[in-house]
Amino acid sequence: MIPSENRLAEEYGVALATMRMALKQLVDEGLLDRRRGTGTFVKQPAFRADLFRFFHVHDVDDPDIPVIPESRILSCQEVPLPPEVQKAFGADSASHCIKLERVRLWSGEPMLFEEVYLRLPDFEELLSLNLKTMGPLLYPVFLEKFGILISSATDELSFGIATETSAKQLELASEAPVAVIQRIARNPAGRVIEFRRVHGRPERFRYRVTLGDQPA
Template identity: 40%
Template sequence: MTHASRSGSTDHRLPLHARIKDDLLRRVQSGEWPTDVPLPPEAELASSYDSSVGTMRRVLSELTAEGMLLRQQGRGTFVRRASFENSLFRFFRVQGDAEVQPASRILDRTTEPAGPQQAEALGIKTGSDVLRIQRLRLWGERPFLSERIWLPLPEFREVAMASETELAPLLYPAYERLAGVSVGRASEELSVAEADEPLAELLQVAAGSPLVRITRIATTHAGDIVEYRESFGPADTFRYRVEIN
């Protein structure tokens, strides 16, 4: 029996390629394939759905165009891994350090009860256990971004127990390795804040200095909330540019 015929949620009034696409999307969202494991070859997938290779190629091309899949020449087709880790570097720049690669340093990891703001963002009850990670981003030795990251427990218990080496240099691949959770999407919101004493010390600015605050909610491809993050950077290093046509 094919995958398409097993899918109870597929509308059989749809064209074949649409039914296959719906079912394949469901399988991607369910985490059937880790981001480092290729999907089966086109011919094998086509056979499993009793379809032509051309139809399967169309489905894979559409899912790739929609950002769900990544096709790599000579390697195969993979579930797309989110690349949001470095997205904040679009906004913050340290003058004169263009040749220096950004680095990160985990300052603290703590289990704590979720406050109302974190609970609402993560879709959990206030007071539920969460893992809070404090991280500093640097250009060379100069700090330019302070991050506070909240993850629900017990889903991310292995992240709480891992060594800093296991979490470096990027967190999202570590979530995959340690917790089996893949980030697929994120939404961000920008606002303005003032540096309190702890943030001023971390970012090496005067207390009360203007900061740009970026909040992020990250989800899986299926839309399950994975992470809530607050990032703070000095306003004088912030740049925003958009092309309007």
């Protein structure tokens, strides 16, 4: 809970209405939560709900329970920038980047194989970080360890065939059909922070997204 609008206005030497406008803006941005008669509270960053709600693998039997799949990191190393990543990062990118490979499992079965590309030198420290200690979600790590907030992402879904690596990790036959998700994630300034390519086992794959005004 933060101080009341009265106190804040006094403290910062602005009029009450001005402080109220400022607070309202922060509410609109999803950073604060105000309750009449109670007070103003800081909110968890909204991307947790916004970006992961749809990226869950849903149980086929009960599709309303979203699950965050377990994460198993395979590798994390510096590689030259692949051309499609170069295109996403833009001209101001370095010539190398970090490539992180991981498998996401659900009930012990591999569901998704992810290749995550991250900017250098921004994420240089990631190479020396203990990957075992990371949780299953990357964006909270970005925020806590690097101070980088992911505020928007564009996903593109299509169908493709497995690569040698993804087939192996997903326990599929070589060149089996897979779901392909390509994600470009940005910070609030619109700078592309992450390029991600995901291959998923098609038979249990389910991707959910809600656009527009979220109904209460």
